[in-house]
Amino acid sequence: MxxxxxxxxxxxxxxxxxxxxxxxxxxxxxxxxxxxxxxxxxxxxxxxxxxxxxxxxxxxxxxxxxxxxxxxxxxxxxxxxxxxxxxxxxxxxxxxxxxxxxxxxxxxxxxxxxxxxxxxxxxxxxxxxxxxxxxxxxxxxxLRPEAGYLVREDVTRHLLIGDESGLPAIAAILEALTPSAAGLAIVETGDRGYRCYPGPGAIRWLDRGAQVTGETLWQYVRDLPVPLTPVQAFVAAEATPTRLIRQHLKNVWGLSALDGSLHAKGYWLAERGARRR
Structure with missing residues (x-):
């Protein structure tokens, strides 16, 4: 070595x-x-x-x-x-x-x-x-690779949320899910060219349009009904919507990083006053 x-x-x-x-x-x-x-x-x-x-x-x-x-x-x-x-x-x-x-x-x-x-x-x-x-x-x-998303064996529903920067992670998680697990991915993009990104599973694509980066994503997640069965969530996007979504899933859905049900990480930081891509 x-x-x-x-x-x-x-x-x-x-x-x-x-x-x-x-x-x-x-x-x-x-x-x-x-x-x-x-x-x-x-x-x-x-x-x-x-x-x-x-x-x-x-x-x-x-x-x-x-x-x-x-x-x-x-x-x-x-x-x-x-x-x-x-x-x-x-x-x-x-x-x-x-x-x-x-x-x-x-x-x-x-x-x-x-x-x-x-x-x-x-x-x-x-x-x-x-x-x-x-x-x-x-x-x-x-450096040697570091820890990723640890799939909980007692959870069969996974919510994967992100923007373009989170696509590789979301696709990798979808590939790793067992046939008995259901994974829903929600991805906001500013260009439809990202929709041909290779990977399995269902992805619900959101068009950013003229909105500030992450605003469409945040509004969509905020309006989702609270699930009645256990769910594990992964969030990877620009820092501001990631923070808002993390707080919502923690305070409203009851998810937590402590028990592994919530994994949220801001993947990039937009310039102040210019959160458009």
Missing amino acids: LVLPAPAPLLDRRGTPLLDRRGTALRDPEFLRGVVRRITYVTPHVKRITISGAELCGLPELAPAAKIRLFLPPAAAATPEFPAWTPEGLLWRPGASTAMRSYTVRRHDPGAGELDVDILLHGNGPGSIWAATAGTGARIGF
């Missing part, structure tokens, strides 16, 4: 570490390297990147919607840099241009030592820019 040590903490001109507190939840992570093996378009706006690496061999089976943190260099031909890990967060070299982004593991093949991530091509974010320009053989850094 090739495990590259993180670099020693570097300081800026004032001698202050460049701290990224998104790493506080990590515990002594292994910084790993892989390469892009295949690239395919699954919709006009979604690119599937197949990553291969020896460290992906022999991993235990992943729960659906498992997350992987990728380290993306600014140019597809560049080598990704890694920060140093501390209990307070990640320490980056001053001027470091590698971006850390989290994506859903869409498929994992431990025998072949590869996994797929689906990246949306929208805006000018580092993930979209990297995916738009990367080719086979491009180098990439990553």
